Amino acid sequence: MTKTLVTLADPRSPAAEAYRSLYINLSFSSQERPVRTLLVTSAGPEEGKSTTLANLAVVAAQMGRRVVVVDCDLRQPRQHELFGLRNDQGVATVTAGQASTAAVLQPVGEVPGLQVITSGPLPVSPAQVLASRRMEEMIHELVGQADLVLFDSPPAIAVSDASVLATKVDGVLLVLSAGQTKRDHARRAKEALEKVHAHVVGAVLNNAPADATLQGYYR
Numbered sequence: 001m002t003k004t005l006v007t008l009a010d011p012r013s014p015a016a017e018a019y020r021s022l023y024i025n026l027s028f029s030s031q032e033r034p035v036r037t038l039l040v041t042s043a044g045p046e047e048g049k050s051t052t053l054a055n056l057a058v059v060a061a062q063m064g065r066r067v068v069v070v071d072c073d074l075r076q077p078r079q080h081e082l083f084g085l086r087n088d089q090g091v092a093t094v095t096a097g098q099a100s101t102a103a104v105l106q107p108v109g110e111v112p113g114l115q116v117i118t119s120g121p122l123p124v125s126p127a128q129v130l131a132s133r134r135m136e137e138m139i140h141e142l143v144g145q146a147d148l149v150l151f152d153s154p155p156a157i158a159v160s161d162a163s164v165l166a167t168k169v170d171g172v173l174l175v176l177s178a179g180q181t182k183r184d185h186a187r188r189a190k191e192a193l194e195k196v197h198a199h200v201v202g203a204v205l206n207n208a209p210a211d212a213t214l215q216g217y218y219r
Contacts, residue, residue, distance in 0.1 A: 004051050007058040008110060019055045023063065026173070026201060035201060036143055037169040039151045043160040047177040048206040050078035053152050061114035065147040068105070069116045072139075072165055073152045074126035077119035082109055087197055090120030097113035097136040101141045115146075126154075130164045139168055156189035166198035173201055180210040 006015045042049040057058040061067045071079035080087040085106045093099040108114040142149045
């Protein structure tokens with residue numbers, strides 16, 4: 001497990017509390033339209049989508065939810081690194097008919113209720129894998145056994161993968177990075193998702209300056 005997962009390394013920190021607030025806000029905002037499958041993507045690379053997803057998964061599981069993380073970034077997967085898991089099997093092997101969904105689920109020992117499906121070997125055509133019937137079947141299987149399924153994907157404007165997967169889930173969370181994400185990129189990412197009629201439930205701003213007036217409360 002890496003120190004990147006602040007919800008485990010420093011659960012009383014302002015950052016960890018921000019992830020708990022994010023999960024609670026998502027839960028309340030989607031009461032009329034429940035979100036059980038959520039895609040987490042970003043406008044561009046290195047904006048923190050994978051770390052945001054992993055920490056969100058941890059806090060959801062800590063609050064008693066059965067959570068499954070699915071690494072559908074079949075180009076630069078990160079979830080196996082963040083959770084310290086093997087990556088010999090995963091999404092790619094399930095969609096290729098080489099393994100069952102149940103066989104590739106890996107529990108996260110430090111977080112009861114949390115399981116991860118890593119990417120597996122990187123395929124030649126990631127978008128084709130995500131658009132496949134077997135991918136839809138895997139999602140259906142996971143919804144039957146989890147309260148929340150979180151999907152990691154490549155950035156929305158870099159390749160078509162996020163748009164393909166966005167059509168198969170209940171909602172999409174867009175991750176942006178303060179001082180890094182270009183306004184035009186954020187707009188293009190939103191437009192790309194809207195073109196496929198994705199349900200964008202909100203956005204997360206990473207790396208925003210902390211409010212110094214609140215720091216003492218978390219000591």
